[in-house]
Amino acid sequence: MVLAAISNPTSITSCPSRRLSRRKSQSYPRPVPTMSNQVPKSALSVSVNSIADYPDGRTCECFDLHNELVPYGKAWAWQKELVRQKKASIQSDGDCPDTLIVLQHQPVYTMGTGSSEEYLNFDMKNAPFDVHRTERGGEVTYHGPGQLVMYPIINLRNHKMDLHWYLRSLEEVVLRALLSAFSIKASRLEGFTGIWVGDEKLAAIGIRVSQWIAYHGLALNVTADLTPFQWIIPCGIRNRRVGSIKGILREASLSVNCGAGDIFVPRERDLVDIASDALIEAFVEVFQLEVHRKPLTDAFLRGKSL
Amino acid sequence: MAARMLWASRAAGYLRISVPHRGFATVLKDLKYCDSHEWAKVEGSSATVGITDHAQDHLGDVVYVELPEVGASVTQGEGFGAVESVKATSDINSPVSGKVVEVNEELSNSPGLINSSPYEQGWIIKVDISDAGQLNNLMDADKYSKFCEEEDAKH
Numbered sequence: 458m459v460l461a462a463i464s465n466p467t468s469i470t471s472c473p474s475r476r477l478s479r480r481k482s483q484s485y486p487r488p489v490p491t492m493s494n495q496v497p498k499s500a501l502s503v504s505v506n507s508i509a510d511y512p513d514g515r516t517c518e519c520f521d522l523h524n525e526l527v528p529y530g531k532a533w534a535w536q537k538e539l540v541r542q543k544k545a546s547i548q549s550d551g552d553c554p555d556t557l558i559v560l561q562h563q564p565v566y567t568m569g570t571g572s573s574e575e576y577l578n579f580d581m582k583n584a585p586f587d588v589h590r591t592e593r594g595g596e597v598t599y600h601g602p603g604q605l606v607m608y609p610i611i612n613l614r615n616h617k618m619d620l621h622w623y624l625r626s627l628e629e630v631v632l633r634a635l636l637s638a639f640s641i642k643a644s645r646l647e648g649f650t651g652i653w654v655g656d657e658k659l660a661a662i663g664i665r666v667s668q669w670i671a672y673h674g675l676a677l678n679v680t681a682d683l684t685p686f687q688w689i690i691p692c693g694i695r696n697r698r699v700g701s702i703k704g705i706l707r708e709a710s711l712s713v714n715c716g717a718g719d720i721f722v723p724r725e726r727d728l729v730d731i732a733s734d735a736l737i738e739a740f741v742e743v744f745q746l747e748v749h750r751k752p753l754t755d756a757f758l759r760g761k762s763l
Numbered sequence: 764m765a766a767r768m769l770w771a772s773r774a775a776g777y778l779r780i781s782v783p784h785r786g787f788a789t790v791l792k793d794l795k796y797c798d799s800h801e802w803a804k805v806e807g808s809s810a811t812v813g814i815t816d817h818a819q820d821h822l823g824d825v826v827y828v829e830l831p832e833v834g835a836s837v838t839q840g841e842g843f844g845a846v847e848s849v850k851a852t853s854d855i856n857s858p859v860s861g862k863v864v865e866v867n868e869e870l871s872n873s874p875g876l877i878n879s880s881p882y883e884q885g886w887i888i889k890v891d892i893s894d895a896g897q898l899n900n901l902m903d904a905d906k907y908s909k910f911c912e913e914e915d916a917k918h
Contacts, residue, residue, distance in 0.1 A: 570845055570852045571827025592845065594852040618914065620851040621823055650850040666853040667842065668799065 515555065515615060517746040522560035522753060523733035524726075526602055529565040529589055532558070536672045539610045543670050547612070553670075555611040555746060559733055562600035564685060569595040569663050576690040585688060593673035595650075595663030596693035603681030603701070603725070605733055608674040609740065616744060618669055624650055624662060627675050630739040631660045634677075638735035641705055649694060652677075657700025661692055679703060679732045680725040703728060788817040788911065791882055795858060795898060796907035797840070802882065803858040805898060810859045813886045814846065814877060817911045822848040825877045828870040828887070835863045837890055839897045844887065846877060855887065858901055865889040 539556055546553035564586045566577075572590065574581065576597045581588060586599075600606055607630075613623060628645055631652040635641040643660075646653045652660035660677040678701035686699040706722050723731065741748050794802045800818035803810040819825065827847040837843045842854035843863070866888050870876060877885040892898075902910060 569850075570829055570847050592852060594847045594850045619821060620848065620853065621821075624850055662850055664851045665845075666851060668854060668856070671851075 515746050517555040517557055517609075517611070517741075517744070517748050519557045519559070519737065519748045519750045520753070521733070521737065521750055522558065523605060523729060525560050525753075526563050527560045529562050529567065529587065529600065532560060532562065532606075532608070533589065533591065536608055536610060540667060540670050540672050543610065543612060544668060547668075552615070553612055555609065555615070555744075557737070557740060557748065558608040558610070559737065560606055560608075561602055561604060561729075562606055564599070564601040565589060566597055566599055566685075566689060567591050567593075568597045569593050572596050573693065576693045578688045578690070585685065591665075591673065593663040593665045595661070596691075597689045598661050598663070598676065598691055599685045599689060600676055601681055601685060603703075603729065604676050604678050605729065605736060606674065606676045607736055607740070608672060609744075610670065610672045611744070613666065613669045613671055620664075620666060623664070623671060626743050627662050627664075628652055628660075629743050630736060631675065631677055633739035633742065634732065634735035635659070635702070637739070638731050639702060639706065641702065649692075649697075651692065654700055654705055657698045657704075658691065658694070659700050659702065659705070677702070677732065677736065679729050702732060788815070788820050789882075790815070790817075790904045790908045790911070792904045794882070794904065795901035796904070796910075797856065797858040797901050798910060799840075799854075799856045800911075801856055801858045803898075803901065804886075805859075805892070808892050808895070809864065810861070810890050810892055811886045812858060812888050812890060813881055814855060815907075816881045819878045819881045819885070822846060822851075822853065822878075824848055825874040827852075828874045828877065830866045830868075830870065831863050831888065833863055833866055836893075837861060837863060837888070839894075839900065846874070857888075857890070859890050859892050859894075860897055861890040861893040863888050864891050 536558070543553035543556075566584065566586055566588045568588065568590045570592055571594075573596065577584075577588075579585060586601075609627075613619075617623070625645075628650070632643055632645075635643045635652070641654060643652045643654045645651075649658075650662050651658050660675055662675045664671050664673045678699065680703040681701055683699050683701060683704070691699050703725065706728075710722055722728075737748060740746070790796070791802070794804050796802050796815065800815045800821075801812060802815050803812050814822075825846050825848050829845040829847075829852075831837070831843045835843070837857035837860060839858060839860045840856055843857045844855045845852050846855060847853075867876075867886050869884070870887065877887075879885070
């Protein structure tokens with residue numbers, strides 16, 4: 458029972474209404490690893506584990522701000538400070554804990570290290586929103602309300618010192634979350650890092666690695682207004698579109714004939730909550746970490762003004 | 764690709780170093796290495812710096828190189844630039860301290876030189892070394908080869 462990509466509506470065989478209800482109190486079924494057959498299996502070294510299987514139980518502090526609109530500059534500074542702290546920790550103790558931040562941003566465009574202004578459909582002097590040139594990889598993208606942004610700040614020395622593995626793992630996190638929470642069977646597209654449903658990109662990824670501490674991360678469109686993407690060539694990719702979970706679910710609900718009832722699509726705010734929980738859950742599984750949620754005040758108390 | 768493998772095994776034979784059986788990452792004998800996978804070719808008081816074959820192999824196709832300015836100072840163990848390979852940008856750390864006297868401008872047009880020729884045409888900066896004593900902190904070819912093997916074996 459899987460919502461196929463919108464190009465194959467006839468393969469939907471039953472109403473997914475139960476799956477789309479709030480899942481907070483339920484335990485997740487073990488997700489099926491849905492790897493696109495466009496990516497050769499040998500390129501993927503992410504093993505499937507259940508939540509209980511962590512002999513070493515590495516911990517990760519999690520700042521879950523998924524309903525907060527955090528100004529980009531502040532989140533960026535926070536990340537860089539965390540990276541600084543981790544490097545210092547590695548110098549003194551030989552190790553550092555991993556950190557995961559989940560939040561939303563006010564509308565903003567960000568560009569990566571090698572980003573070209575040719576992918577902006579506006580003059581930098583007259584930009585519709587702030588534009589930040591950052592140190593992550595990848596081309597220009599948009600962040601804004603309704604889009605979940607995940608910043609794992611992790612020591613790859615404790616995972617795998619392999620950037621390709623890390624990128625594929627971040628993709629795996631999104632794939633699992635989309636499947637388990639929304640029954641959306643998304644896929645990778647070889648040569649185009651990110652997560653796709655048909656020719657629509659739902660999640661973009663761009664990272665920076667400094668002495669094997671990875672930061673920046675991924676952005677998943679949940680209920681975001683996608684109009685600002687039209688003012689750029691997102692990620693420098695022409696001829697493809699940007700999508701969102703809300704868009705996929707709405708199109709699916711319009712095209713499915715359920716007979717007795719309508720498909721229940723949660724309210725927008727619930728979609729964001731569900732997606733956030735699913736992302737964190739998937740992150741825990743893929744990276745085999747025990748997540749310790751830190752309250753918001755803890756982040757503020759550390760003296761980093763947000 | 765085949766020609767490169769031939770070159771690599773011939774070079775390995777010539778220089779009598781063991782090529783790690785993981786891929787065919789080469790390690791050149793007369794260079795110095797640091798544990799963040801950069802190499803330094805020291806000639807008198809100056810050094811040419813780049814990233815190793817092992818590093819470029821792990822990174823994948825380099826699409827962009829962030830170069831420092833000529834005249835910038837670099838410090839051993841600290842970042843001086845970056846390389847971007849699809850969606851991921853990583854720091855390059857300097858194996859030596861000193862002043863940058865030349866940067867490889869070719870990399871702006873052809874960042875892939877780092878992949879195809881990490882020790883020759885893919886050189887990144889040339890540095891006037893300020894502290895020759897720090898060279899003792901670097902590894903020689905054998906030690907670096909072993910280091911790579913151990914690092915790969917861990918994962």
